Structures are given as C-alpha cells and as structure tokens.
Amino acid sequence: MGNRTEAEVVIVGTGFSGLGMAIQLRKEGRDDFVILEKADDVGGTWRDNTYPGCACDIQSHMYSFSFEQNPGWSRSFSPQPEIYEYMRGVARKYDLYRSVHFGQNVTAARWDADVNRWFITTAAGDEFVCRFLMSGIGALHIPHVPELPGIERFQGATFHSAQWDHDFELAGKKVAVVGTGASAVQFVPKIADDVTELNIFQRTPPWIMPKPDYSMPEWARRVFARIPLAQRAYRHLLYWILEVRAVGFNGKPGLMRLAQKIAKRNIDKNVKDRQLRRKVTPDYVLGCKRVLISNDYYPALNRDNVSVISEGISEVKEHSVVDSDGVEREVDAIIFGTGFHVTDAFEHLDITGVDGVNLGKLWAAEGMQTHLGITVNGFPNLFFLLGPNTGLGHNSVVFMIEQQIRYIVEAIRFADSRDAEAIDVRAEVQDRFNADIQRKLADGIWTKGGCTSWYLDAKGVNRTIWPGFTWRYWMRTRKLRGSDFQLTR
Numbered sequence: 268m269g270n271r272t273e274a275e276v277v278i279v280g281t282g283f284s285g286l287g288m289a290i291q292l293r294k295e296g297r298d299d300f301v302i303l304e305k306a307d308d309v310g311g312t313w314r315d316n317t318y319p320g321c322a323c324d325i326q327s328h329m330y331s332f333s334f335e336q337n338p339g340w341s342r343s344f345s346p347q348p349e350i351y352e353y354m355r356g357v358a359r360k361y362d363l364y365r366s367v368h369f370g371q372n373v374t375a376a377r378w379d380a381d382v383n384r385w386f387i388t389t390a391a392g393d394e395f396v397c398r399f400l401m402s403g404i405g406a407l408h409i410p411h412v413p414e415l416p417g418i419e420r421f422q423g424a425t426f427h428s429a430q431w432d433h434d435f436e437l438a439g440k441k442v443a444v445v446g447t448g449a450s451a452v453q454f455v456p457k458i459a460d461d462v463t464e465l466n467i468f469q470r471t472p473p474w475i476m477p478k479p480d481y482s483m484p485e486w487a488r489r490v491f492a493r494i495p496l497a498q499r500a501y502r503h504l505l506y507w508i509l510e511v512r513a514v515g516f517n518g519k520p521g522l523m524r525l526a527q528k529i530a531k532r533n534i535d536k537n538v539k540d541r542q543l544r545r546k547v548t549p550d551y552v553l554g555c556k557r558v559l560i561s562n563d564y565y566p567a568l569n570r571d572n573v574s575v576i577s578e579g580i581s582e583v584k585e586h587s588v589v590d591s592d593g594v595e596r597e598v599d600a601i602i603f604g605t606g607f608h609v610t611d612a613f614e615h616l617d618i619t620g621v622d623g624v625n626l627g628k629l630w631a632a633e634g635m636q637t638h639l640g641i642t643v644n645g646f647p648n649l650f651f652l653l654g655p656n657t658g659l660g661h662n663s664v665v666f667m668i669e670q671q672i673r674y675i676v677e678a679i680r681f682a683d684s685r686d687a688e689a690i691d692v693r694a695e696v697q698d699r700f701n702a703d704i705q706r707k708l709a710d711g712i713w714t715k716g717g718c719t720s721w722y723l724d725a726k727g728v729n730r731t732i733w734p735g736f737t738w739r740y741w742m743r744t745r746k747l748r749g750s751d752f753q754l755t756r
Contacts, residue, residue: 269392272368275299276679277387277397279373281363282311284403284652284668286354287332290361291672295680301395302363303387305372309358311405313351318431318450319457321347324478324560328498329505329663332357336498338491344480344560368393375617376400378647383688383755385648398688399679402616403652409615411605413445417583424600428454429607437461440599443588445580447473449559451604455573456563465573466588466596468580471718472546474530474553478560512661513736523712527553537565546575551718557660620646621691635730638697638751639744641671642678647689647755650675656704657740658722658731660713666737674744681747687754696751707734 276292278285281304292300308314323330327345331337335357341349358364372390379386385400410427418425426432428450441464444451451467452475459465491498514522530553538544547568549556568575578590589595618626624645630636637643640657641650652675657667682690708714708729713722722731733740 269389269394271394271396272301273396274301275397276301276399276401277385277395278302278401278403280304280311280403280405281309281354281358281367282313282403282405283332283354283665284405284671285309285311285401286358286361286363286403287665287668287672288401288403288652288675289363289366290332290334290357291676293361293363295676300366301397302367303371303373303389303395304367304369305390307369308355309363309367310351310354311403312429313347313354316347316429316431316450317433318428318454320453321450322453323347323350324449325509325663326505328502329509330665332665333502333669335360336491336495336502338488338495338498340483340488342480342482344478368395375619376649377619378621378649380621383647399648399650401650401652401675402654405653409607410603411607412603413605415445415580415583415601418601420585421583421601422585423598425603426600427603427605435600437600439463441597442466443468443596443598443601445601445603446470446605448604448606449473449557450606452559452561452564454602454604456561456567459567459570459573463572464596464598465570466598467568467573467575468588468590469546469575469577470579471551471556472549472577473556473559474527474549475533475559475561475564476526476530477533478562480562506662506666509662510736510738523552523554526558530558534565537569539569543568543575546577549718552712554660554712555718556720556722618646618649620649634724634726634728636697636701638692638700639671639674639740640667640733641674641744642692642697642752644692644694644697647691648682650678655730656701657733659737660722660732662737667733667740670741670744674747677747678752681749681752682754685754685756687756689755690752691755692752704734705729708732 276299278288278300281302285302286309289300289302306314322344326343327340331353337353370391374388374390376385376387385397387395410429412427424432424435437458438461440462442462444455444467447467447469534544534548538547567573576590578592580588581591582589587595587597616627620626626646635655637651637654640654643649652668652671653664678690711734713720713729713732722729724730
C-alpha cells in the first residue's frame, strides 16, 4: 500500500500554471496545498524541451509573471535554459519546493459526493485526498509521434524534439526530420552544420515571420533592475503591440494579408532556389496554423546538405526512409518535430465526477467544454488552468494564467464565505459560454483560413484558442458571478 496524504488543495503540474496557482494561494495566506509533479524538478514544458535552439516565441518580458519581473533577461526572446532557471528561481523565492511531491504521475481522480472530496491516485501507488483539485498540466506535454509504416524495424536512433537524445552524436550523421512545426524551425538551423545530410519531411509548410530578436542592452538591464516601473512600462508596451495582432486573427483578414506579404518577402529574400521557394510557401492564409518566427530557418534550407521533401513518407526500413515517390534515403536517425497532443491532451485523463461521469470520455464524445476554460459542470471543486479555449495565437498565455489563478482563488473564497463544501458551475452557464466562443471562432482565421491545424479537434471544432483580445478575458474573469454556480453545503 502507498501513502495517503490529505490537503485542502492539490495542484497537478509545476509549469507556469501550477507555480502561479501555488503562489496565489500562498499570497492568500493558504498553506494547505500540495503540488504533484511527475518529473524530478519544476518547470513543465520548459524543463522537458531541451532541444538545440529551444526558445520562446513571445518576448520574455511579457512571457513571465507580472508580479515577478526579471530585469536580467539576456535577449528579447530568451532561450529555454534561461526560462527554466527563471521558473526554478520563482519556486525557490516563494518556497514552493517544500510543497512539491516529485515523481508523482497522476493516474486518476474521483469525486466522492458523500464527503465532497477528490480522491487522486498516482502511478507510484500513493493516494491524495483534497477538497479542491487544480489541473496545471497544460496541453504541450504529451509528444505526438506519428506511426510511420515500418518504424519498428528501424535500426538507427529515433526521438521526439521534446525528448531530445543528447547522448546521440549527430556530427557526421545522416538525419531525417519529420515535421516542420515550431520546434523543428528552431532546431533545424542548429543541427544543419553538424550533420552530413539533413532530410526534412514536410507535410504542410508553416508561415514564418522574421524574428525581432536582439540581445538586451546592458543599460536597459541596469535601468530595469533599478527602476521596476520602467520595466513595467516596457511590458505594457509589448502587451499592446502583441494585442493588436488579435484584430487580424479575428475576422479582419485584410490585416493578415498584409502580414502575409511580410512573411512571403521573408521567403523570397532568404530562399535562393525557386523550386524550394514554391515548396516552403504555404497555400493557406497566414494565422490559420500557428505563425512561427525565425531568422535562421530559411537560410539553413539553402545549405547543400539540406533537402526539403514534401512527398510524404511511405515506409521506414532498417537504415532508410522511403518517400511516397519511392525515393529511398539512407538515414542514421529520425527526429520528430511533430508537436504535441493538444485537443486530445485531456482525453487520457481518468477524472470521474458526479454520478460516475468520466471527463475524458465525455470530452471525447462531445468535445472539450468548460466555463471560461476553468470549471466544468458536474465536476465540483475542479479547476483547469489554461483549459480549453484559453490558448492564444497572438499574446502571452502567462497573462491568461494570471487571470485564472485570481479567479480560482475568488471561487474558493466565495464557497467558503457561504459555508459551502463544493462549488459547481451551472450547465446553462457553461453552454452559453461555449455557444458564444464558437460563434466568435466561426469568423476567425483558424476556421476560414483554408487549413487543418492542431487547434481543431477530430470533429474540426476549435477547442484551443481564445477568440479575441486578452483584455476581454480579463474583463470576463475579473469578478466571479455567484449566480453562475451552485453550492453544496
């Protein structure tokens, strides 16, 4: 038998969501929480992704907690080691390590209406019992690895960008990269120099904008350190520059066409070969899929040892990859830059709510639906951070997380002030929210842009993106409406 731990609150995950939630609780004077983490350190996706060139595509001064600004960012877009260190520093500063149970991979959670408590089990065989359960697992943590015919007989190395094999020596090797998503665009230029041959298997080319990245000047870092207000002003400026992009994403395709011209010029300027230019130019409207930023991806494609193959993979043999035209290429390693399970990331969750309803099965059948991406009807005292339809294509998700952690604490406060054991969002409130979200998404670039993206679920419904401005989300979550919830006393 494993150990049993009881707490008022259990938080799952130690990415920005989990850490932010724990800090908000501590600021409220609540210390009765535990954090469950499957790995051996905090950091979430910024701990796991250690591939060469890994960096954020939102400026670091925005992609960080507003209450914990870092004046020392080395670049406008900081590399992964710096973001990871920032998160560990935040965890140390707020003394969160003592509340984390490492090596605890949550396998199931069950709501017991008789005692109004969540019963959580982990792969280690331990049980955690709590009143409030908060999921900070996010969507970018289950690598998506396509099942290539014959992959099981391949004799070389295979790994996903999020599980980078640093022990495998790439120098002098022939490498196949499958996928051209955000991670591939970052690691391809970093490994192109080392390998003998690099074959990039591209299904759909991404739109790539120039990256306005630069080293943060020493004087700026000094000013930010001495005058926090100056950094806050810089952050506000970044916020509104990024926020303007929402206009183009949401029903104003004219703006996207303007941005698309910049992206097209980026291709024409950096890709020398006309045939290659055609291959890497998307046939859908910019913004339909995730817009990427890079200054070195296109130049890397010009190298003599790099090829872009758009024919698709028909099979993998012991030492080679065969494309759909029958061309066989010898390779020593296959690296997957194929992203993550996003719209189905929550379906593996074994969460059982009121009347034995399983959340994963419910969402698989009906699509992911919540209220504000935070609460789910029939699952009392369960809160999601960065849940469905709170992802962004234009601004920092850390901004969204901060609104959610504040809202969740207010929900707990509301339940406590009325001596309620449990709080559950009303079904009609959740339905109204989802109808409103989907109506807005119908006009968005993700629906009308002429592509299929990971924003859409198996039924083609966008369950990922928040449509519109983030300040509107701030308005929606600023004040908890008591009438939206039913209480159990």
